[in-house]
Amino acid sequence: MTDPVVTDPVLTYALGQEPRLIAALKALVACPSVGADPAMAQGMEDARQLVESRLTAMGFRNCQRLTPVDGSGEPAIYGERLDAPGKPTILVYAHYDVQPSDPLEKWDSPPFEAVERNGRLYGRGISDDKAPMLIALDTLAAFVAVDGKLPINVKLLIEGEEETGSPSLPKILETHGALLSADAVLSADGARWRPDLVALNIGSRGNAGLEVRVQTAAQDLHSGRYGGIVANPLHVLSGLIASLHDAQGHIAAAGFYDGVTEPTQAERDEIAAIPFDQDQTFSAIGASPYGEAGYSSLERLWMRPTVEVNGMWGGYTGAGSKTVIPNEAFAKLTMRLVPGQDPQRAKQAVMDHFQAQLPPEATLEFSGHRGQGGAYAVPAQHPLLGAAVAALEQTTGQTPLKVRIGASLPLTEIVARVLGLDTVMFSFALSDENFHAPNEFFRLSSIPEGLAAWVQILREIAALSPADFAPYRRK
Amino acid sequence: MTDPVVTDPVLTYALGQEPRLIAALKALVACPSVGADPAMAQGMEDARQLVESRLTAMGFRNCQRLTPVDGSGEPAIYGERLDAPGKPTILVYAHYDVQPSDPLEKWDSPPFEAVERNGRLYGRGISDDKAPMLIALDTLAAFVAVDGKLPINVKLLIEGEEETGSPSLPKILETHGALLSADAVLSADGARWRPDLVALNIGSRGNAGLEVRVQTAAQDLHSGRYGGIVANPLHVLSGLIASLHDAQGHIAAAGFYDGVTEPTQAERDEIAAIPFDQDQTFSAIGASPYGEAGYSSLERLWMRPTVEVNGMWGGYTGAGSKTVIPNEAFAKLTMRLVPGQDPQRAKQAVMDHFQAQLPPEATLEFSGHRGQGGAYAVPAQHPLLGAAVAALEQTTGQTPLKVRIGASLPLTEIVARVLGLDTVMFSFALSDENFHAPNEFFRLSSIPEGLAAWVQILREIAALSPADFAPYRRK
Numbered sequence: 001m002t003d004p005v006v007t008d009p010v011l012t013y014a015l016g017q018e019p020r021l022i023a024a025l026k027a028l029v030a031c032p033s034v035g036a037d038p039a040m041a042q043g044m045e046d047a048r049q050l051v052e053s054r055l056t057a058m059g060f061r062n063c064q065r066l067t068p069v070d071g072s073g074e075p076a077i078y079g080e081r082l083d084a085p086g087k088p089t090i091l092v093y094a095h096y097d098v099q100p101s102d103p104l105e106k107w108d109s110p111p112f113e114a115v116e117r118n119g120r121l122y123g124r125g126i127s128d129d130k131a132p133m134l135i136a137l138d139t140l141a142a143f144v145a146v147d148g149k150l151p152i153n154v155k156l157l158i159e160g161e162e163e164t165g166s167p168s169l170p171k172i173l174e175t176h177g178a179l180l181s182a183d184a185v186l187s188a189d190g191a192r193w194r195p196d197l198v199a200l201n202i203g204s205r206g207n208a209g210l211e212v213r214v215q216t217a218a219q220d221l222h223s224g225r226y227g228g229i230v231a232n233p234l235h236v237l238s239g240l241i242a243s244l245h246d247a248q249g250h251i252a253a254a255g256f257y258d259g260v261t262e263p264t265q266a267e268r269d270e271i272a273a274i275p276f277d278q279d280q281t282f283s284a285i286g287a288s289p290y291g292e293a294g295y296s297s298l299e300r301l302w303m304r305p306t307v308e309v310n311g312m313w314g315g316y317t318g319a320g321s322k323t324v325i326p327n328e329a330f331a332k333l334t335m336r337l338v339p340g341q342d343p344q345r346a347k348q349a350v351m352d353h354f355q356a357q358l359p360p361e362a363t364l365e366f367s368g369h370r371g372q373g374g375a376y377a378v379p380a381q382h383p384l385l386g387a388a389v390a391a392l393e394q395t396t397g398q399t400p401l402k403v404r405i406g407a408s409l410p411l412t413e414i415v416a417r418v419l420g421l422d423t424v425m426f427s428f429a430l431s432d433e434n435f436h437a438p439n440e441f442f443r444l445s446s447i448p449e450g451l452a453a454w455v456q457i458l459r460e461i462a463a464l465s466p467a468d469f470a471p472y473r474r475k
Numbered sequence: 476m477t478d479p480v481v482t483d484p485v486l487t488y489a490l491g492q493e494p495r496l497i498a499a500l501k502a503l504v505a506c507p508s509v510g511a512d513p514a515m516a517q518g519m520e521d522a523r524q525l526v527e528s529r530l531t532a533m534g535f536r537n538c539q540r541l542t543p544v545d546g547s548g549e550p551a552i553y554g555e556r557l558d559a560p561g562k563p564t565i566l567v568y569a570h571y572d573v574q575p576s577d578p579l580e581k582w583d584s585p586p587f588e589a590v591e592r593n594g595r596l597y598g599r600g601i602s603d604d605k606a607p608m609l610i611a612l613d614t615l616a617a618f619v620a621v622d623g624k625l626p627i628n629v630k631l632l633i634e635g636e637e638e639t640g641s642p643s644l645p646k647i648l649e650t651h652g653a654l655l656s657a658d659a660v661l662s663a664d665g666a667r668w669r670p671d672l673v674a675l676n677i678g679s680r681g682n683a684g685l686e687v688r689v690q691t692a693a694q695d696l697h698s699g700r701y702g703g704i705v706a707n708p709l710h711v712l713s714g715l716i717a718s719l720h721d722a723q724g725h726i727a728a729a730g731f732y733d734g735v736t737e738p739t740q741a742e743r744d745e746i747a748a749i750p751f752d753q754d755q756t757f758s759a760i761g762a763s764p765y766g767e768a769g770y771s772s773l774e775r776l777w778m779r780p781t782v783e784v785n786g787m788w789g790g791y792t793g794a795g796s797k798t799v800i801p802n803e804a805f806a807k808l809t810m811r812l813v814p815g816q817d818p819q820r821a822k823q824a825v826m827d828h829f830q831a832q833l834p835p836e837a838t839l840e841f842s843g844h845r846g847q848g849g850a851y852a853v854p855a856q857h858p859l860l861g862a863a864v865a866a867l868e869q870t871t872g873q874t875p876l877k878v879r880i881g882a883s884l885p886l887t888e889i890v891a892r893v894l895g896l897d898t899v900m901f902s903f904a905l906s907d908e909n910f911h912a913p914n915e916f917f918r919l920s921s922i923p924e925g926l927a928a929w930v931q932i933l934r935e936i937a938a939l940s941p942a943d944f945a946p947y948r949r950k
Contacts, residue, residue: 036795100797106694164795205699209796218761219581222911223783224680224882227811228775230757231765234784234806235720241713282705286693286802288836290706300703308698309709310799315786316807320511320639321684321845322575323809323882324785324911327761331709332791334798336702361763370796407699407798436799437695 011455014142021138028130029114029123035097035164047096055079058141068171074160083149091155091182094133095162098125099436106438120441127433129189131442136188139454151462165371166410173418183469184384185415190425193403198396201425203377203404208343209334211368217327231361233329234314243357248293253353259340263303271298302404306336343372376412383468384424387460395452420475486930489617496613503605504589504598510572510639522571530554533616543646549635558624566630566657569608570637573600574911581913595916602908604664606917611663614929626937640846641885648893658944659859660890665900668878673871676900678852678879681812683822686843692802706836708804709789718832723768728828734815738778746773777879781811818847851887858943859899862935870927895950
């Protein structure tokens with residue numbers, strides 16, 4: 001094993017810039033770029049401007065905001081350095097938007113102020129994915145500073161709608177297909193699985209989502225004057241949600257599993273061989289193992305689809321009590337999908353199930369359809385996957401385990417579908433860093449690990465040629 | 476039938492004061508006396524001060540605020556005029572607190588500004604029960620103005636916790652039992668059933684309530700990284716709520732119906748004889764008939780208990796979507812009880828049911844226990860009921876139908892239990908006036924109807940003696 005700190009001048013430079021990286025990260029976390037909340041539009045714009053000024057300072061060219069032709073949605077940021085004729089062209093992906101910060105009261109420090117505690121920086125979006133994005137950008141900046149150029153051609157695509165399901169991304173890719181053409185996609189988003197294992201993500205689940213509204217009357221009613229003679233929409237909606245899973249944890253919506261293949265014995269054996277401490281996993285989150293009968297936890301997480309209620313509400317939810325029968329009730333649902341499932345078909349199965357279960361006293365409306373995408377898996381022999389394996393072997397001395405994630409990276413499926421390209425996820429977040437939850441954090445120790453790996457993967461890609469990627473380019 | 480407008484000088488005076496009554500009502504509605512919301516404490520205090528200055532102006536004596544010995548809770552207002560030695564003493568009841576006004580966006584005019592439209596005054600608490608309370612007070616004021624005194628002895632008790640389940644009332648009655656001693660209670664709260672029928676309420680359902688919290692993990696979790704391997708508290712709570720009723724609409728909690736007697740055939744016949752336009756009732760609220768199999772709508776409403784979820788929430792409920800598995804979910808429940816049910820026992824049955832249905836991956840907590848009370852029915856031969864029947868016959872020319880209400884008047888059960896007294900409900904609200912819902916209103920035409928009936932019932936009581944009440948006084 002080589003010692004990259006000593007032998008690679010670009011990495012040496014990048015590591016020397018760590019204090020600047022941390023300062024830039026704090027400034028970026030201070031932009032509340034919550035794309036789901038229209039009230040946070042200024043935070044989105046502030047984040048865009050920080051990223052754009054950084055790209056300009058790094059000598060990126062042709063910088064622009066990409067929006068679909070109709071101009072709607074949050075723009076993605078584009079910039080390129082095509083410094084290496086004859087070398088591969090890699091589209092590097094990240095996103096500048098973050099999840100909402102509520103429930104605010106559960107944060108130990110303000111979500112939009114990066115605060116260091118015990119070797120960790122806390123803040124909304126710091127791990128998903130502002131720190132991983134800056135690790136990628138600082139790597140590129142270090143090559144430019146030391147060598148005056150990049151060893152490969154790089155196009156950057158930094159999206160603003162990842163946390164809301166990337167609704168505009170397909171159109172952005174379609175509209176700007178020529179600009180974005182590349183040999184493969186390398187994502188700074190996606191997360192390493194565990195601190196104790198060197199691993200590469202080779203697949204992710206798809207997703208889809210919608211909002212459900214149940215109505216039973218024209219207005220709220222007094223629970224004494226009408227209690228017993230009208231349907232309660234919270235009872236109705238509870239019944240619909242309770243009917244989604246059977247007693248074995250299988251999803252009861254007819255057609256939901258269409259296209260899903262059972263894991264093969266080889267796949268099950270491969271998964272069973274991965275070190276996984278179930279007790280530690282569940283005690284860390286204060287929960288008990290749970291799920292579909294007949295599958296292990298990792299099989300449930302990687303190979304089986306889900307439907308989850310992410311939020312539900314109706315009636316009086318303030319202080320004290322109110323004797324009301326509400327006239328409407330709401331739920332937000334998302335599903336996670338596995339290879340073989342069509343997102344629209346899976347979502348339709350859930351909607352049809354609700355409609356079929358609905359009692360005659362209630363009406364049902366669907367809205368809030370999220371951007372959706374199928375599951376994705378990178379081909380086992382893909383050259384960018386090989387480069388990622390080699391980079392991790394070089395910088396960690398270990399051969400990475402190939403794992404999947406239960407989460408979705410809509411990018412991977414969209415990029416495959418629209419641009420015909422494969423994506424390797426090369427984030428240096430860790431999956432225990434409270435993404436989408438209070439007290440999200442990023443380990444400071446992941447910064448040098450990430451810089452080393454990103455320097456090395458660029459060198460590995462520089463040793464490849466565009467012809468190596470040609471068999472995998474489907475468009 | 477006599478014509479009370481011409482023959483009764485007290486009523487003539489009272490009717491002449493209507494503009495003043497309406498001005499006083501507008502001032503009272505402008506006090507946001509929402510007892511459930513600690514942020515509205517000033518509205519509660521403002522309402523108290525308006526009522527107290529009115530009592531002082533009417534020559535009421537011994538005016539004071541009644542709180543339990545420990546001093547907690549919203550005080551009740553007390554005042555008395557013991558003008559008629561040898562005549563019955565009546566405790567007149569009303570309440571100055573109102574329901575919360577949300578959902579605010581469904582109001583056509585501001586809830587705490589009484590606005591007149593089409594012969595109705597709109598505002599939160601105007602019908603429940605600020606206008607009915609002022610009708611009672613103006614009647615008493617008219618006797619004082621015309622005769623210089625009341626024809627009977629009156630003690631006023633104006634409560635501040637009716638809408639939150641009267642949690643302090645039992646202690647107030649116990650603590651101030653001697654001060655409040657009377658022959659019977661006449662309530663300005665309670666509501667007439669329908670505009671098209673002259674009726675008297677002879678019974679009300681009891682109630683109890685609590686809040687439920689389900690927890691499945693120590694913190695919110697990402698629906699991709701944990702979806703499929705942890706229990707979702709919204710699914711668990713939905714399952715608990717869905718399990719509360721069976722397919723026939725019966726409540727499935729074992730022991731909940733303990734003590735409930737089936738309506739007799741005579742009772743069912745009596746109820747069936749009451750004119751009730753089911754189509755009109757349900758089309759007015761935009762709902763469909765619904766309820767427990769084997770009972771008519773009126774039987775469901777008057778003779779059968781209920782459990783209703785008044786509010787439910789958990790997870791992300793803001794704009795857009797958030798792919799979270801929440802770690803906790805909440806519901807507020809209240810139940811309506813019928814004669815024979817013990818409120819504590821009925822509530823315990825629901826709690827036991829939830830605990831028994833709870834999957835092992837979740838924990839359950841109960842809190843927010845409301846003030847509670849059993850159902851109540853006034854004895855058929857009670858002299859105050861007789862006076863009420865006579866007053867309505869005199870002022871409407873019709874014999875009132877004896878009906879029940881599905882709602883609760885905690886007062887009736889508490890007064891019976893603590894003071895051993897019976898209560899007649901003599902409100903001039905109408906039950907379609909959007910109590911506890913947006914756009915609550917009070918018909919202006921109910922003011923002269925109410926003043927006439929209240930003048931007359933005081934005259935009817937004046938024709939009775941305390942001895943007539945003695946057989947019904949249980950303490």
